[in-house]
Amino acid sequence: MDMAKNYEKDQEKIKVRSLLKGRGEKIIEFFIKSVGILSIFPVLFILSYIIFKGIPAISWEFLTSMPKNGMREGGIYPSIIGTILLTIGTIMVAVPFGVFTGVYLVEYASDNKFRKIINLTIVNLSGIPSVVYGLFGMSLFVMSLGFGTSIVAGAFTLGIMCLPVIITATREALMSIPSDLRQASLALGATKWETTWKIVLPAAFPGILTGIILSISRAAGETAPIIFTVAAFYLPFLPQSIWDQVMALPYHLYVISTQVPNMPSNIMDGTLFVLVFITVGFNLFGAYIRYRFKKKI
Amino acid sequence: MSNCRLKIENFSFYYGDFKAIDNITMNIEKNKTTALIGPSGCGKSTFLRSINRMNDLIPDVKYEGSISLDEIDIFDKKYDIVDLRKKVGMVFQRPNPFPKSIYENIVYGPKLHGEKNKNKLMEIVESSLKAVALWNEVKDKLHSSALGLSGGQQQRLCIARAIAVKPEILLMDEPTSALDPISTLKIEELIRELEKDYTIIIVTHNMQQAARISDYTGFFYHGLLEEFDKTDLIFTKPKNKKTEDYITGKFG
Amino acid sequence: MNVRKIKDNIMKGTIVGIASFNIVIVFLIFMFILRNSLKFFNMVPASDFFFGKVWISLSHIFGLLPLLSGTLWVSVVALFISVPLSILTAVYIAEYASLKTREIFKILIETMSALPSVVLGYIGLYILSGPIKNIFRLNTGLTAFTGGILLAVMAMPTMISIADDSLRALDKSYKQASLALGANKLETVVKVLLPSAFPGIFAGIMLGFGRIVGETMTVLMVTGNSPGLRSTFLAPVRTMTATIAAEMGEVVQGSDHYYALFAIGLVLFIISFMTNTLGDYFIQKSRRAGK
Numbered sequence: 001m002d003m004a005k006n007y008e009k010d011q012e013k014i015k016v017r018s019l020l021k022g023r024g025e026k027i028i029e030f031f032i033k034s035v036g037i038l039s040i041f042p043v044l045f046i047l048s049y050i051i052f053k054g055i056p057a058i059s060w061e062f063l064t065s066m067p068k069n070g071m072r073e074g075g076i077y078p079s080i081i082g083t084i085l086l087t088i089g090t091i092m093v094a095v096p097f098g099v100f101t102g103v104y105l106v107e108y109a110s111d112n113k114f115r116k117i118i119n120l121t122i123v124n125l126s127g128i129p130s131v132v133y134g135l136f137g138m139s140l141f142v143m144s145l146g147f148g149t150s151i152v153a154g155a156f157t158l159g160i161m162c163l164p165v166i167i168t169a170t171r172e173a174l175m176s177i178p179s180d181l182r183q184a185s186l187a188l189g190a191t192k193w194e195t196t197w198k199i200v201l202p203a204a205f206p207g208i209l210t211g212i213i214l215s216i217s218r219a220a221g222e223t224a225p226i227i228f229t230v231a232a233f234y235l236p237f238l239p240q241s242i243w244d245q246v247m248a249l250p251y252h253l254y255v256i257s258t259q260v261p262n263m264p265s266n267i268m269d270g271t272l273f274v275l276v277f278i279t280v281g282f283n284l285f286g287a288y289i290r291y292r293f294k295k296k297i
Numbered sequence: 298m299s300n301c302r303l304k305i306e307n308f309s310f311y312y313g314d315f316k317a318i319d320n321i322t323m324n325i326e327k328n329k330t331t332a333l334i335g336p337s338g339c340g341k342s343t344f345l346r347s348i349n350r351m352n353d354l355i356p357d358v359k360y361e362g363s364i365s366l367d368e369i370d371i372f373d374k375k376y377d378i379v380d381l382r383k384k385v386g387m388v389f390q391r392p393n394p395f396p397k398s399i400y401e402n403i404v405y406g407p408k409l410h411g412e413k414n415k416n417k418l419m420e421i422v423e424s425s426l427k428a429v430a431l432w433n434e435v436k437d438k439l440h441s442s443a444l445g446l447s448g449g450q451q452q453r454l455c456i457a458r459a460i461a462v463k464p465e466i467l468l469m470d471e472p473t474s475a476l477d478p479i480s481t482l483k484i485e486e487l488i489r490e491l492e493k494d495y496t497i498i499i500v501t502h503n504m505q506q507a508a509r510i511s512d513y514t515g516f517f518y519h520g521l522l523e524e525f526d527k528t529d530l531i532f533t534k535p536k537n538k539k540t541e542d543y544i545t546g547k548f549g
Numbered sequence: 550m551n552v553r554k555i556k557d558n559i560m561k562g563t564i565v566g567i568a569s570f571n572i573v574i575v576f577l578i579f580m581f582i583l584r585n586s587l588k589f590f591n592m593v594p595a596s597d598f599f600f601g602k603v604w605i606s607l608s609h610i611f612g613l614l615p616l617l618s619g620t621l622w623v624s625v626v627a628l629f630i631s632v633p634l635s636i637l638t639a640v641y642i643a644e645y646a647s648l649k650t651r652e653i654f655k656i657l658i659e660t661m662s663a664l665p666s667v668v669l670g671y672i673g674l675y676i677l678s679g680p681i682k683n684i685f686r687l688n689t690g691l692t693a694f695t696g697g698i699l700l701a702v703m704a705m706p707t708m709i710s711i712a713d714d715s716l717r718a719l720d721k722s723y724k725q726a727s728l729a730l731g732a733n734k735l736e737t738v739v740k741v742l743l744p745s746a747f748p749g750i751f752a753g754i755m756l757g758f759g760r761i762v763g764e765t766m767t768v769l770m771v772t773g774n775s776p777g778l779r780s781t782f783l784a785p786v787r788t789m790t791a792t793i794a795a796e797m798g799e800v801v802q803g804s805d806h807y808y809a810l811f812a813i814g815l816v817l818f819i820i821s822f823m824t825n826t827l828g829d830y831f832i833q834k835s836r837r838a839g840k
Contacts, residue, residue: 020733020735020736020739025733025734025736028735029735031637032641032645035634035637035638035641036637036640036642036646036654039634039635039638039705040657043658043660043661043702046668046672049676050668100564100567100568101568101570101571104565104567104568108565118568118571118572120826120829121571121572121574121575122571123826123829124575124821127756127822127824127825128578128763128818128821129763129764129765129790129817129818130666130763131763131790131817132578132763134797135582135797135810135811135814136578136581136582138797139581139811140581143802144581160574167571191553192561193556193557193561194553194557221663221666222666223666223765223766224766224794227798250766251667253667254667254670254766254769254770257671257675257770258674268671268675275665275667276664276668279663279664279668280663283659283660283662284656284659284660284663287656287659
């Protein structure tokens, strides 16, 4: 009676097989192609909306003046400055730590448990939700260390969040440098650190730069980590020191689109455009550099 | 052999449990070219890399016996590896110039070892490039990228880079196997010239090359040094049957 | 020369130290969240939190289930949309698209992944919620469904690129052997390539899922603001992430409400830890399998 079961199974298989052959193949392939192409449409739609509604809303004045009338008029200048300051701070925190960690993983670590633990740590860091980073940043930097809501607290929080990006980019860049170069340097009598610092890192720089640029894109676009650590709803003046709060573009967009009644749409569309321009712009720039770097290798 | 500075005594080398080099004893004579020949994978390159301790980079290796430079065992814990590699230079199979300018490639070594004077550095660049017959070809583009040179030129640059730190011994690991015949001949001429100032040990797959340029030849087979003698003797009156078979092309 | 050697050793120590610091950071994050969560569990019994069906923070009622269900509803919708679309799109660009089309797609996907969450939230709020309200005849367009759609858009780039990488990393011999045996292209894809690439594809889905669960601003802006157990995704919900973001601004430091938000953070941390570790495990597996 096993034979009967096997026969049925074979019949099933033949049915499935015939679905994938001949006309079935054409239909299903057409389906795949359509779905593939259609899945791009949401992005295209979103981008078109942002561009077509955003560009008319931008003007030099918009970019350089302070918000007025409950932010319903004027510009987004302080948010732009705030975002720039936060981004710089983030890079200053994330790059030294991230690059050296990458250097450790590729140049110094032996294939042992410790390296595996570090790798797992990085994987986990990259998966922590941004709002949890916000909680952490708030309890450690703002409160325990007493930084208060400030650029410093925000930069450290965002910096830790961007570590995995920099580490991964550094790691990939270093691994793509052929071992020949390291050997030539060592054979000339250089120490390992000299080899790393003078030969390997400079050669890997474009790849590392990719990571830095991608981090800029992330840091400029994240809201949740900065709500509790640095962002201000509204500040009538620019920050005077790194211990001050700032306004920032992503939070600003959130606020004006949800917390302020009667917000004119051009203000929102303009802010939206500037934010997307910076984040997507840097992201694509970073991807471009990665592409050119890979080509050279 | 009163003129030798490099003495290898009962040297064995293991990758993990695998004995790659088996009890080698050899004396390298100063200012002569010694060639190491033998079929692939017989330990020639491993042996070469032991002399400047490049094998230290590989995990799970061990060795027995000694290699002495000027009566001092290079594996002694007190021996400074950086100093060893200044005395023993290396040229690799594939040209590997740094992705920097020609000038920077050559001054890299001297700068590391403390030379700061710009004039002295320029002298070193000029003399090194002249020694490898590259000076006239590149003297007008010293600051252009080394990667813009042809394969043969790059390898000569690597040799110039190695001699810029004024080593006493120059190790060459199949330096022409990646090059075209004309570049190969140029480099062979170069080696004959360099011999006057340096002690050269060259690993080569090319028996004719060994016959052309070396004074002494060692035949390696499965990690053993089957025979070591003056080159013309090895190629005309080999004492070991295996040597004879290899030279006459019966295997390899 | 001695100086050089000393410098070499100092730098080695520094580098190892910095690398180890990453472990300290993760540890710190976990400790801070845990410590504050424990303070909460001292004030409110854990079972009330984990099994509580009502969340009204103003009345000091802290039940996790409505928030968990909000996150789950949004995730289910998002996965339902993103997983099939991502796999099909990955198959398309890996196996069927011309080189030029593939390049264009990769750029657009890269762009998609760069969009900040607040931007997607804005789009959802001003463009998507109106039509959804009308089409489904609801009281409001701010629902788990709306959030799910946007989160699918957010997660797809991750899923597509990892799936695409997995398909392209497969040994060419699989495809060639299958075609040589008489299978057509589609059969090869369905019966040979996709199953072989499964670990990688699954990893991509896991990581995308991690992003979906952890997403804050988009859901804050478009899923309504209404914690409660719902029987359909066409209703306003509150996710765990949105709760933290929305309520942290109005808590009294040191109050039970304050620590309650950390307890939610703990749950999020653990979920993301699990999905990420699982995702990474499958990526490692796919790397070994592809050889």
